[in-house]
Amino acid sequence: MRITLAADCGDGLIEDDVLIPTLDAANIACGAHSVAVEEQRHCIHLCLAHSVDIGAAPDSVERTTLGTRIALTDPGSLATSVCRQVMEFRRLCNEENATLRFVRMRGTLQAFASTDPDVAVAIAESLAAIDRTLTLVAPAESHLFRAARRAGLRASGEMFADRIYDADGTLRGRSMHGALIDDFDACLRQALSITQQHCVTTHNGTRIFIDADTICLDAHVPRAAARALFLRRGLTRAGVTCSGYAATTTPHPE
Numbered sequence: 001m002r003i004t005l006a007a008d009c010g011d012g013l014i015e016d017d018v019l020i021p022t023l024d025a026a027n028i029a030c031g032a033h034s035v036a037v038e039e040q041r042h043c044i045h046l047c048l049a050h051s052v053d054i055g056a057a058p059d060s061v062e063r064t065t066l067g068t069r070i071a072l073t074d075p076g077s078l079a080t081s082v083c084r085q086v087m088e089f090r091r092l093c094n095e096e097n098a099t100l101r102f103v104r105m106r107g108t109l110q111a112f113a114s115t116d117p118d119v120a121v122a123i124a125e126s127l128a129a130i131d132r133t134l135t136l137v138a139p140a141e142s143h144l145f146r147a148a149r150r151a152g153l154r155a156s157g158e159m160f161a162d163r164i165y166d167a168d169g170t171l172r173g174r175s176m177h178g179a180l181i182d183d184f185d186a187c188l189r190q191a192l193s194i195t196q197q198h199c200v201t202t203h204n205g206t207r208i209f210i211d212a213d214t215i216c217l218d219a220h221v222p223r224a225a226a227r228a229l230f231l232r233r234g235l236t237r238a239g240v241t242c243s244g245y246a247a248t249t250t251p252h253p254e
Helices: 016-022 037-049 075-095 107-115 117-130 143-150 184-197 224-237
Strands: 002-009 025-029 053-057 100-104 135-139 154-160 199-201 207-209 214-217
Touching: 002 016, 002 053, 002 184, 002 224, 016 037, 016 224, 025 037, 025 100, 037 053, 037 075, 053 075, 075 100, 075 107, 075 117, 100 154, 107 117, 107 135, 107 143, 117 143, 135 143, 143 154, 184 199, 184 214, 184 224, 214 224
Parallel strands: 002 025, 002 214, 025 053, 053 100, 100 135, 135 154, 154 214
Antiparallel strands: 199 207
């Protein structure tokens, strides 16, 4: 059993110095969510120091267009925006002698690309044209996950350990009651359910069976780093190996 522990960072709202060392993979903010290039560099340096895989986390708002929000209904514009953000971030990685391992959409863009098949295909094919060795991290069995495989990209299915799922397999909205799992033991139980039983229990008590090899953690909650470390230790005790994408995720063409 193997899993990759990942979380968002680099947006100025998270204690990156404390969080990143507890992870296997860091989703470093691009676009307007990125506070500054120096913040991105700092995250890259932390990843290098702690052997954490580096990932670009593009958003639907670009810093390069002065905060212009890209229309979520236009697959072509979205794909162009994503690739522009990824290439800009990869240039920064190259300057720091670091390797960009993966891409994981952020926020609204992740949700939209995962549920709209046209957007999923446009983004996956555009990223494949840039670099087929990249891993695309997407909600397990979502349109984006399947599109990545069809495009010949490395694909990693993602599930959350500290978020509640609705019966349709989507994340329960953060503003809704009971959307977050605060208790560390409950988070570990969900993480073990994902890795050992390949399922999660939804808000209404039903079980969804699904394969995932990335566990993402909500970094915008109190004690996020402590939660990540608790999960790592609990998973390890249960015989689950926590590691990055470098040598573990392989292409799955369909």
